[in-house]
Amino acid sequence: MLNIIWPVFIIISIGYSILIGNIEAINNSIFEVGEETINLILTLFGTLCLWNGLMKIAENTSLIEKLTKIISPIMRFLFPEIKKGTETYKSISMNIVSNILGLGNAATPLGLKAMKSMQQENKEKNKLSNSMALFIILNTASIQIIPTTVIAVRTSLGSAEPTKMLIPIWGATIGAAVAGIISAKILMKKF
Amino acid sequence: MINYISSIIIPLMIVLIILYGIYEKQKVFDLFIQGATEGITIVAKLFPTLLGIFLAIGLLRNSGVLELILTIIEPIINLFNIPKEIMPLALLRPISGSASLGIATDIMKQYGPDSLIGMIVSTIMGATETTIYTIAVYTSIVGIKKIRFVLIAALIADVVGMILAVVLCRLVSNGFC
Numbered sequence: 001m002l003n004i005i006w007p008v009f010i011i012i013s014i015g016y017s018i019l020i021g022n023i024e025a026i027n028n029s030i031f032e033v034g035e036e037t038i039n040l041i042l043t044l045f046g047t048l049c050l051w052n053g054l055m056k057i058a059e060n061t062s063l064i065e066k067l068t069k070i071i072s073p074i075m076r077f078l079f080p081e082i083k084k085g086t087e088t089y090k091s092i093s094m095n096i097v098s099n100i101l102g103l104g105n106a107a108t109p110l111g112l113k114a115m116k117s118m119q120q121e122n123k124e125k126n127k128l129s130n131s132m133a134l135f136i137i138l139n140t141a142s143i144q145i146i147p148t149t150v151i152a153v154r155t156s157l158g159s160a161e162p163t164k165m166l167i168p169i170w171g172a173t174i175g176a177a178v179a180g181i182i183s184a185k186i187l188m189k190k191f
Numbered sequence: 192m193i194n195y196i197s198s199i200i201i202p203l204m205i206v207l208i209i210l211y212g213i214y215e216k217q218k219v220f221d222l223f224i225q226g227a228t229e230g231i232t233i234v235a236k237l238f239p240t241l242l243g244i245f246l247a248i249g250l251l252r253n254s255g256v257l258e259l260i261l262t263i264i265e266p267i268i269n270l271f272n273i274p275k276e277i278m279p280l281a282l283l284r285p286i287s288g289s290a291s292l293g294i295a296t297d298i299m300k301q302y303g304p305d306s307l308i309g310m311i312v313s314t315i316m317g318a319t320e321t322t323i324y325t326i327a328v329y330t331s332i333v334g335i336k337k338i339r340f341v342l343i344a345a346l347i348a349d350v351v352g353m354i355l356a357v358v359l360c361r362l363v364s365n366g367f368c
Contacts, residue, residue, distance in 0.1 A: 002287055006247050013250035022255060029249035036249075037242045040296055041234060049230030054205060056226025057212040057219050105229075112332045119333040127337040128330070133344075136329045140322040140345040141352070146201060147317030153296050154313055159304035163197040165313045168359035172318035176352030183347045187340035 043156030044149070051102075051148040059106050067101075068093040078138070078181065079131045081121075088117040092135060102144050111139055130188050137184050141177035145170075237289065244293030248279075252297070273357050276301075276308050280315055281353055285322035285346065292316070307364050314356035319349050 017026045058064075072084070075093055082089050091114035098107035114135060122129045128136070147169060154162040212219040251257045261275045268275055276298060284291045295316045302308040322345045330338055 002243075002290065005283075005286070005290070006243060009247040009251050013247075013254040013256050016256050016259075017250075017254035020255065022253075025253040025255075026250060029253040030246070033242065033246045033249050037238065037245050040241065041238050044237070045231075045234045048234055049227040052230035052233065053223035053225075053227035054208055056229070057217060057222045058208045059226075060217050060222055061208075061211050061215045063208070063211055108328075111329065115329050115332050119335075126335060128335055128339055128341060132333075132335075133339055133341045136326055136338075136341050137345050137348065139329060140320050140325045141348050142318075142320035144317065146204065149292065150295075150313050150317045151201075153292070153299065153316075154304045154309075157296070157299050157304045157309075159309075161194070161197070161305060163201065164194070164305070164363070165310050165317065165360065166197040166200065168310070168314045168356060168363055169317035171359045172314055172352045172355040175355040176318060176348040179351035180344050180348030183344040184340065187344055191339045 040153070040156055044152050047148065047152035047155065052105075055101075055103050055105070058101060059103055064094050064097050064101070064103070064106065067097045071096060078134055081129075081131050082118075088114060088121065091117060095135075096138060099139065100143050100145055102146050102148060107139075111135075133188065134181065134184050137180045138177065141173065141180045143173050143177050240289040241293055244290050245297070248290075248294055248297050251279075271354060273354070274308055274311065277311050277315065277357075280312055284315060284319055284353075285349055286324070288321040288324065291321070307360060310360040310364060311356055314360055315353055318356055319352045322346065322349055 014026060017023055071093055079092060091110050095107050095110040095114055098110060115132060118129060118132045151162045209219055257279065261278060264278060265275050268278060280291055280294045280298060283294055295312045298312050299309045326338065326341055326345060
């Protein structure tokens with residue numbers, strides 16, 4: 001995707017500024033981009049390593065497995081076809097919990113494993129089953145308690161309250177997930 | 192209250208994770224070091240991507256092309272009461288994670304992270320995912336091309352998330368909650 005968007009952005013911008021005679025501004029942005037990126041990376045560096053370190057501890061405990069119990073009522077509503085106690089059920093619920101905790105490293109492999117085992121139970125192999133579809137939608141909605149990257153960026157830009165938008169984030173992300181689930185449940189009957 | 196919850200949640204989570212690790216007899220410091228070391232690779236890989244994105248976005252903004260596009264689409268987005276400054280992020284968010292991170296940073300740098308625009312941008316980044324990329328990864332692992340309603344439902348979720356981000360940030364910055 002970026003192989004198309006990236007060159008288009010650059011060519012159009014440079015072409016346009018030559019056309020309107022704005023080439024000085026273009027030069028400035030070319031020469032400043034290195035420093036700008038380094039500054040951001042330096043702050044991200046500390047925060048991302050810090051969270052990755054802390055989350056490694058969480059990944060190595062049974063925390064994720066314990067927390068899957070809390071979401072079991074939601075699981076029954078979302079995935080009625082998947083029986084509790086099966087390997088598929090376990091991967092799906094562990095993927096959801098890892099996403100919520102922001103354990104991206106753990107979430108993706110679990111999610112891929114869940115997809116593969118749902119495919120085994122899928123009747124039409126070339127078409128997503130209802131459970132698979134809902135599972136993907138849940139992953140695109142990404143409910144997350146602590147969005148570490150955003151906090152890191154805000155800190156690096158000198159925010160007075162880097163965590164101020166946590167509650168709007170929870171509201172928006174839960175609202176988005178609910179909207180995704182409702183549309184899926186409705187569309188599922190028609191497509 | 193809202194500020195208190197926002198500031199207590201992170202320290203609280205750190206203590207919980209560490210206590211839980213000790214309770215399960217894990218070598219917590221060694222694990223921390225291992226994770227932090229892996230973090231170096233993540234950041235190192237992120238640098239070239241961000242460099243490329245910042246180049247493209249910087250050119251787009253300084254050349255005046257961005258302003259031009261925003262002026263054209265302004266009447267449409269006014270219908271949804273969405274500030275036009277966040278539109279570049281709203282359009283790229285579902286497509287590319289690193290591109291949207293670059294754009295979000297760029298917008299926050301211009302308007303300030305604590306301004307209304309900065310808050311909305313932060314909320315969108317925290318509340319939504321790289322939808323199209325995620326769908327591609329999860330469907331390609333099982334080799335399925337018939338994705339039925341998944342793209343539509345996921346994009347509906349994204350739009351709802353973005354509109355909620357605008358509404359909720361307005362509420363918070365007006366001093367509600």
